[in-house]
Amino acid sequence: MVSTERTVAYIILVVTVLLLIFVYLKSWIRCVILALKLKGPKPLPILGNVLLIGDFSSLTRVSDLSYKTYGKVFRAWISVIPAVFVLDPKDIQIILGSSRHTDKSFVYSLMHNFIGRGLISNSGYKWRLHRRLIQPYFNINILDLYTTTFWQSSSRQIKQLETSREVNINNFVNSCVLDILHETILGIGSNETTLKAESPYRKGEITASIRIQKPWFLLDHVYKFTALAESELKQRSKLYEFTKKILNLKRDSGKSSEQSVNLMQYFMEIAENNTKFDDDSIINELCTFMLAGQDSVAAAVSFTLYNLAAHQSIQEKAYIELYGIFKNSDRPTDVKDLQNMKYIEQCIKETMRLYPSVPIISRKLSEDIVLGKHTLPAGCNVFISPYTTHRLEQYYENPHQFNPDRFSTENLDKLHPYAYLPFSAGPRNCIGYKFALIEIKMIVSTLLRRFHLSLCSNKPINLAFRITLRASGGIWLKLSPRE
Ligand code: HEM
Numbered sequence: 001m002v003s004t005e006r007t008v009a010y011i012i013l014v015v016t017v018l019l020l021i022f023v024y025l026k027s028w029i030r031c032v033i034l035a036l037k038l039k040g041p042k043p044l045p046i047l048g049n050v051l052l053i054g055d056f057s058s059l060t061r062v063s064d065l066s067y068k069t070y071g072k073v074f075r076a077w078i079s080v081i082p083a084v085f086v087l088d089p090k091d092i093q094i095i096l097g098s099s100r101h102t103d104k105s106f107v108y109s110l111m112h113n114f115i116g117r118g119l120i121s122n123s124g125y126k127w128r129l130h131r132r133l134i135q136p137y138f139n140i141n142i143l144d145l146y147t148t149t150f151w152q153s154s155s156r157q158i159k160q161l162e163t164s165r166e167v168n169i170n171n172f173v174n175s176c177v178l179d180i181l182h183e184t185i186l187g188i189g190s191n192e193t194t195l196k197a198e199s200p201y202r203k204g205e206i207t208a209s210i211r212i213q214k215p216w217f218l219l220d221h222v223y224k225f226t227a228l229a230e231s232e233l234k235q236r237s238k239l240y241e242f243t244k245k246i247l248n249l250k251r252d253s254g255k256s257s258e259q260s261v262n263l264m265q266y267f268m269e270i271a272e273n274n275t276k277f278d279d280d281s282i283i284n285e286l287c288t289f290m291l292a293g294q295d296s297v298a299a300a301v302s303f304t305l306y307n308l309a310a311h312q313s314i315q316e317k318a319y320i321e322l323y324g325i326f327k328n329s330d331r332p333t334d335v336k337d338l339q340n341m342k343y344i345e346q347c348i349k350e351t352m353r354l355y356p357s358v359p360i361i362s363r364k365l366s367e368d369i370v371l372g373k374h375t376l377p378a379g380c381n382v383f384i385s386p387y388t389t390h391r392l393e394q395y396y397e398n399p400h401q402f403n404p405d406r407f408s409t410e411n412l413d414k415l416h417p418y419a420y421l422p423f424s425a426g427p428r429n430c431i432g433y434k435f436a437l438i439e440i441k442m443i444v445s446t447l448l449r450r451f452h453l454s455l456c457s458n459k460p461i462n463l464a465f466r467i468t469l470r471a472s473g474g475i476w477l478k479l480s481p482r483e
Contacts, residue, residue: 247279
């Protein structure tokens with residue numbers, strides 16, 4: 001009797017465990033079934049397609065051929081995890097345009113250690129609350145107040161270029177962008193040189209792409225024992241402690257009249273009325289903004305300067321626009337001047353089409369969606385590649401050619417709204433995109449007013465991918481002062 005009861009209990013236990021495993025794995029199983037039906041690059045056992053991430057030329061080859069070879073929805077494998085790529089703007093709109101699919105895929109949780117839990121990597125209620133609280137700050141009127149900071153920083157940093165003729169332009173651009181971020185996000189004024197020198201923000205390294213290439217590093221219990229995890233946590237704690245120190249310093253000194261417009265100040269105001277927006281939230285968000293606004297902007301500026309140097313007639317047209325605005329004056333650039341830089345804005349937009357700073361983004365679907373003959377199940381990790389979509393022939397004629405006229409007012413109207421995604425799109429787009437566009441315009445125009453740019457013949461650019469798109473080894477340009 002006792003043994004029959006025991007057997008029944010065991011059976012119930014086994015069935016319950018199996019059911020739990022099934023419920024837990026259901027979404028993964030459905031994604032695997034879908035992935036097995038889709039075409040995609042040939043995977044390796046265990047690794048899947050992860051090695052592509054470290055090999056940019058293979059990655060771009062796959063990207064360029066993907067639509068023709070695999071169709072508008074295809075799959076890749078991150079080890080045993082299916083990654084479904086969606087290329088067509090109409091399908092992308094169904095995902096990015098919907099407020100139902102705002103959760104990020106597992107890839108973003110790999111960034112938590114580094115950038116903390118801020119807007120970029122959070123999902124669910126916390127993301128929605130923080131986005132609603134922070135969004136008003138990024139309206140255009142507040143951003144106008146930053147124009148002076150952008151100008152002062154660009155013209156201060158440009159001094160390092162006055163004696164050089166052949167330069168790795170990334171060094172100038174990175175210093176400029178970091179200087180601007182210290183001031184506008186953390187409120188560290190131009191005179192606070194000791195604090196700036198102490199800042200750990202320049203040295204960051206995001207490990208997500210390394211972890212994906214070694215899929216056993218995706219297991220937190222394995223990864224946490226590695227040297228990479230140790231150095232990442234050290235870096236994280238330096239960023240956290242530095243930001244906390246600045247927060248305490250600024251809080252103790254009150255609102256200074258010189259530096260009243262900065263994101264930290266705004267976050268302190270939010271916190272006064274929201275107990276959920278505590279110091280930990282402030283620090284995590286500040287770390288996120290400092291990192292989100294760094295490599296992305298620097299890449300966009302550097303690649304724009306590269307394109308202008310590589311296309312002399314386009315550079316000439318951009319310079320004529322500047323000459324029309326400033327004549328021979330070296331007066332500061334103001335908000336109105338920036339608004340008048342229409343052609344330069346087209347050059348920047350076209351650069352971000354060819355070289356989107358964030359070449360891949362991803363989401364985790366919260367419910368099933370139907371794209372043509374495929375049902376993408378809830379829980380599926382969907383990847384969208386602005387780099388690939390921006391080069392589809394159906395949407396861009398001669399897609400590999402640099403042609404700023406694509407972004408003239410009349411041509412812009414013909415473009416599908418989800419065919420151009422440098423800042424993503426929909427409810428979870430880049431919160432800082434207006435800030436970024438003004439900043440990029442300021443740095444590019446300040447440099448172009450002073451210098452004529454050309455390429456260094458023996459130093460071609462070498463594209464690489466590390467969450468953001470970059471030129472490994474930098475971008476070398478020849479600068480000739482304009483008379
Ligand atoms: C050229 C410059 C920039 C580019 C190309 C860019 C691109 C993007 C993209 C594609 C996303 C969406 C990421 C995703 O869904 O995975 C994003 C999100 C974000 N960006 Fe930017 N960004 C730029 C500059 C900035 C700046 C200057 C800031 C802040 C000062 C900023 C702050 C953010 C934040 C906080 C998010 C997360 C928004 C959310 O999920 O609600 N970005 N950015």
